[in-house]
Amino acid sequence: MFRHRLTRLLAPPVIIISFAHIAYAVLAIPSAQEVEATPAPLSNNVSTYATDLIYPRGLKFGPDGNLYVAESGNGGDVESMGTCENYTSPFTPYHPAMTARVTMIGPDGTQTIVADGMPSARDAYGDVVGSTDVAFIDDVLYVLNAGGGCSRGNPDAPTGVYRANTDASAEVVGDLSTFFPNNPSAAPLDDDYEPDGAANAMVAYDGKLYVVNANHATFEEVSLDGSIRRVLDISATEGHITPTALTLYEGNFYIGNLGVFPVDAGISKVYKVTPEGEIEVYAEGLTMVLGLAFDDQGQLYVLESSTADDEFPVAGAGRVVRVADDGTLDVIATGLSYPIGMTFGPDGFLYVSNYGYGGDPSAGE
Template sequence: MFRRTMIIGTALSTGLSLAVLPATPAVSQDSPWRVVASGLDSPRGLAFGPNGTLYVAEAGVGGTSPCLPHPLGQICYGATGAVTEVKRGHQTRVLTGLPSFALQGTPEVFGPSDVALNGSGNLYVTLGLGDDPTLRTALPPEGQTAATLVRAKPSKGTFRLVADIGGFELSDNPDGGLPDSNPQGLLSTAGGQVVADAGGNSLLGVRQPGRISTLAVFPPRLVPNPFGGPDIPMQAVPTTVTRGPDGALYVGQLTGFPFPVGGANVYRVEPGGQPEVVASGFTNIIDIAFGPDHSLYVLEIAHNGLLSGDTTGALIRVDANGSRTVIASEGLMMPTGLALRDGKAYVSNCGVCADIGEVIAIPLSGQASR
């Protein structure tokens, strides 16, 4: 049952509800943080273009039809996913009509998950699903692009399929579990794209024209059962991938149920090798990035755990010597995306909020822990 990779859906069923989400994100006027984009629908991954343009994946708000069965109720489709561009202070939705799925009765939404640009400035987008890819056959044609990687042309508002991640999960199923695909983290490299499939517990390489290969599989591990009894298997749920200063791939994990506090790891992945834990003790990692000084920044969607009922996230810096500093926490509410540029951390805040999600800029130099 808990194979499904809901970011907060399972947590919602055990106590986290819409009642704990404020009407607006909690960035005060006297805060050193700056809001660079607002009015977003479930903002997720972030990426900067070579000219400083910021792109934001918006998971959308789902829709009303069709509604499909889900382990926690119904998930309803709508073409409400989008990509927003922030250029010279102006905010514009440059890509709309992308597939979006809302878990009824909760803020949980699956849709556009991450964005990345290659060296030529081409924009790529992962489109999430969070379920068995065979369910796509019940969707209209535009909805069947869920669980895929697409290449977008923001200037024209169009996109085209690059790789069917969900189809690869059905044909190859790298982790051998129940079919489930939720393409999340995305990295563009000289050799193609790298996708973290949170549903498939896998890291995938994509080369043109749409050739997919398995780079790594993240197995489950046994953890204490919060309700007592013997230990239970916990899915890995890799949510983010980046390139490290040493050239290797680094992957952060959300973890599956029971989302234990301190149970999330950062893995180092070399081609052909097994994932190696290089940093542990985090809680529900949603994104990671390396700074110019080789410090690792880790974004937690729920600092006290997804089952705590507390929506406070955290941005943590890990120095090269292993020391850790909480750069920001209070004021981060279910943060879901991270990008670093010009001495600032750009964070998607209120990543499960319709119409009030935002992107904030947090100064990193001289920033006191909050």
């Protein structure tokens, strides 16, 4: 069984790593249930912050000081081969349902569901796609969801950006299930192409929302009026690198990529992308990048989901590193298992999603 938890890091630099359930943002990640391993122990600067989440993914602190965690849900019971025309997938059948949500965690640990009833789908291997990230604009919570659309058996609830209402319902703001197939990337993956993409991470900037699509290797801008614009087709210049992580610093975007399976240590990179879509390598020599965050000194922290030179991700092989000025990597925390998603809190600690893919959702802690 794999645990899902929020944890905090306490060693210098003082970092609270909250391990929330990670949203299944990358369709190429094998189920952790397939990988049997005894996890390496967590480094002593890591402690549990919150438990009992259902496959948490991306997480951010809101303007109210509370932590908001995207939870993918666990799909449903009915099988679906997808309803898209001319579509086949190695991940079918899916088991779709409207079980994805967002949970708010207060400073005292109290958990409140603040957005519910969004699409979720469990694939043939037990991995789940659902809510993957959160962001705020003018105190309003927006949710990125990757569990919708015809390819996952949720044709009436698209993959896209949702706005959370005060009654914990959620409504579509940006329909990515319509945009993605009508705007194909230059180098799509033929063997596991998903019409609905894999919207994996999101940030808010200047009144708009920005999204990375891991399955198509693209970067989109979503306006609150529902219009969507492609900022950059990453696949056109970098190939299909599976972009999975996103953060913002001083008006520029930073995108990290997953790499390939079997895991090939050191091939992942972080790219700096301007609002105009210009791209350059910012850091390299990384492995399975699934989270990025800058501290208030401008230092970049990178979440590596598994650094083991193995066929699949390995429990206990995840870590957080800091990119030094000369490009070398300083190890900050180790012993993480299947982590995905990372953010700084107002207290200066890092909060990280751990045990975010694979495993039994009822075992979350």
